Amino acid sequence: MLDELIRRCATDAPARPLLVSERNTLRYGACQSRALSVSAWMCSQGVDRVGIAAEDPGSIVIALVAAAMAGKEPCVYPRGLDRHGIGELAARLGHDVVLTDDLPEGTDLPTPKARDAAAAPVLILTTGTTGEPKAARHDWARLAESVRHPDEASAARWLLAYNLNQFAGIQVLIHVLVSGSTLIAPRSARSQDVVEALRVHEVTHLSATPTFWRLLIGAIGREQAEALALRQITLGGEAVSQSVLDRLAELFPGARITHVYAGTEIGSVISVNDGRAGLPISVLDRGEESPVSFRIVDDELHVRSNSGMLGYHAEETEDRGGWRATGDRVEIRGDRIHFAGRISEIINVGGAKVSPLPIEEIACAVNGVEIAAAYGHPSPVTGEIVALDVVAVPGADQVTVESELRKAFRDLPRPGRPRRIRFVESLEMRGHKVIRRVGR
Amino acid sequence: MIREASAVGHDKRRTVDQFVETKSTGHQATIVRMIGDLFEYRGEAPPEIGLASRLTEDLDLDSLELAELSAMLEEDFGRDPYSAGIVPDTVGELVSFFES
Numbered sequence: 396m397l398d399e400l401i402r403r404c405a406t407d408a409p410a411r412p413l414l415v416s417e418r419n420t421l422r423y424g425a426c427q428s429r430a431l432s433v434s435a436w437m438c439s440q441g442v443d444r445v446g447i448a449a450e451d452p453g454s455i456v457i458a459l460v461a462a463a464m465a466g467k468e469p470c471v472y473p474r475g476l477d478r479h480g481i482g483e484l485a486a487r488l489g490h491d492v493v494l495t496d497d498l499p500e501g502t503d504l505p506t507p508k509a510r511d512a513a514a515a516p517v518l519i520l521t522t523g524t525t526g527e528p529k530a531a532r533h534d535w536a537r538l539a540e541s542v543r544h545p546d547e548a549s550a551a552r553w554l555l556a557y558n559l560n561q562f563a564g565i566q567v568l569i570h571v572l573v574s575g576s577t578l579i580a581p582r583s584a585r586s587q588d589v590v591e592a593l594r595v596h597e598v599t600h601l602s603a604t605p606t607f608w609r610l611l612i613g614a615i616g617r618e619q620a621e622a623l624a625l626r627q628i629t630l631g632g633e634a635v636s637q638s639v640l641d642r643l644a645e646l647f648p649g650a651r652i653t654h655v656y657a658g659t660e661i662g663s664v665i666s667v668n669d670g671r672a673g674l675p676i677s678v679l680d681r682g683e684e685s686p687v688s689f690r691i692v693d694d695e696l697h698v699r700s701n702s703g704m705l706g707y708h709a710e711e712t713e714d715r716g717g718w719r720a721t722g723d724r725v726e727i728r729g730d731r732i733h734f735a736g737r738i739s740e741i742i743n744v745g746g747a748k749v750s751p752l753p754i755e756e757i758a759c760a761v762n763g764v765e766i767a768a769a770y771g772h773p774s775p776v777t778g779e780i781v782a783l784d785v786v787a788v789p790g791a792d793q794v795t796v797e798s799e800l801r802k803a804f805r806d807l808p809r810p811g812r813p814r815r816i817r818f819v820e821s822l823e824m825r826g827h828k829v830i831r832r833v834g835r
Numbered sequence: 836m837i838r839e840a841s842a843v844g845h846d847k848r849r850t851v852d853q854f855v856e857t858k859s860t861g862h863q864a865t866i867v868r869m870i871g872d873l874f875e876y877r878g879e880a881p882p883e884i885g886l887a888s889r890l891t892e893d894l895d896l897d898s899l900e901l902a903e904l905s906a907m908l909e910e911d912f913g914r915d916p917y918s919a920g921i922v923p924d925t926v927g928e929l930v931s932f933f934e935s
């Protein structure tokens with residue numbers, strides 16, 4: 396399926412760039428020929444499934460396309476693993492073959508025959524922000540179904556703001572391949588490098604987490620924003636706050652702003668384009684015949700979706716089309732379903748259940764705060780107290796900022812007020828998502 | 836009564852004026868400052884805080900404020916009575932936990 400997409404563009408426009416990184420440019424034609432060679436090698440190995448532990452996004456893309464051509468199930472490993480880590484993960488996932496940046500060539504081997512593309516699986520690991528990462532099995536064709544393909548799409552230039560081992564990164568890659576457009580990989584995820592990549596490569600589409608967007612907003616002025624070519628702004632992977640949506644609309648008045656509710660297990664379930672955080676309450680009215688439906692059970696959102704995973708790796712039962720608990724706590728306010736945070740991140744303060752998100756919203760609105768994370772800290776008196784880690788804007792006076800924070804928190808119900816405030820260099824994150832771990 | 840700018844203690848960022856009845860020891864001064872901070876966070880001026888002041892009856896500290904006090908003490912002194920299962924009644928009892 397991936398191989399068909401590549402073949403189409405490699406035939407029509409072989410010189411068009413598929414992936415542009417600091418080091419080099421991978422064009423559709425070159426990707427096709429290199430992937431053919433790697434796929435021949437994969438076929439010679441006698442395995443059905445392969446791991447991909449490369450750091451360079453170009454190598455990862457070639458390996459993914461090669462796996463599709465060879466009919467092998469790929470799994471992209473998280474970046475930065477050492478040999479031991481790679482070995483452990485390979486053992487856990489049952490991979491006898493793991494490709495690295497030094498891709499093997501199979502130049503003397505026969506070209507693989509065109510496969511019956513009925514099943515084209517890919518294994519995607521969850522980010523693991525709230526536990527050990529799990530391996531979700533997806534089908535490329537099902538994933539590509541939810542991608543719409545407008546006419547001018549081939550001229551789009553997407554920035555890669557996720558890792559390709561993440562579900563969201565794979566979604567961006569699929570968007571690029573379906574439309575035959577170009578993916579830009581910035582030098583690093585640091586806001587300065589991202590802004591430069593946006594400018595130099597005239598990026599038109601950027602899909603990233605709200606945390607990524609919040610940090611970018613902090614690094615960019617109105618003038619800089621005006622000079623950029625962004626026309627599609629997408630947020631996903633974490634709960635989206637109204638303040639981030641509003642700020643993005645201010646900075647990029649010409650752009651379409653979409654937030655996506657998706658997960659590695661449930662797939663990409665719904666896109667919201669109305670400029671409001673949360674989901675419209677009407678989603679609860681969809682019947683079970685609908686491709687995606689929602690229900691709320693004990694304040695937790697449940698989803699039933701046709702684009703979800705086929706099941707977890709190494710689990711017997713396949714989970715197609717069943718109801719899945721999302722782990723997201725929700726509140727209905729008027730005509731809207733609001734996300735109140737991950738259930739695992741709820742802080743228990745003397746019996747009161749406190750969500751970190753409203754606390755972080757208040758903190759981020761204080762002058763001098765770049766970003767903040769609220770989480771539970773163990774307390775012998777109340778079980779937990781709310782702790783807050785704050786990244787201050789460079790040059791801000793921490794004493795003043797803390798005093799302003801304390802003042803702002805007086806608007807919160809007493810259990811929700813942070814009882815320990817620390818200034819940190821950066822928040823703990825994984826895959827551009829904030830980690831809120833108890834007892835840090 | 837001595838009006839005194841309290842010892843800054845382990846946290847060099849803060850200076851809070853306190854009314855203190857007796858001559859301060861290091862621990863006492865820090866503890867009094869911490870309790871003063873709790874009042875500041877409420878948006879209230881701190882009352883007289885002496886060794887005989889009872890934390891709940893006189894100073895009106897609720898469980899959340901005691902939890903915060905416990906966290907502050909843990910951070911500055913490396914230990915606190917609450918984690919040891921002791922619930923001090925007065926400021927004096929709190930101070931003597933650290934001086935024993």
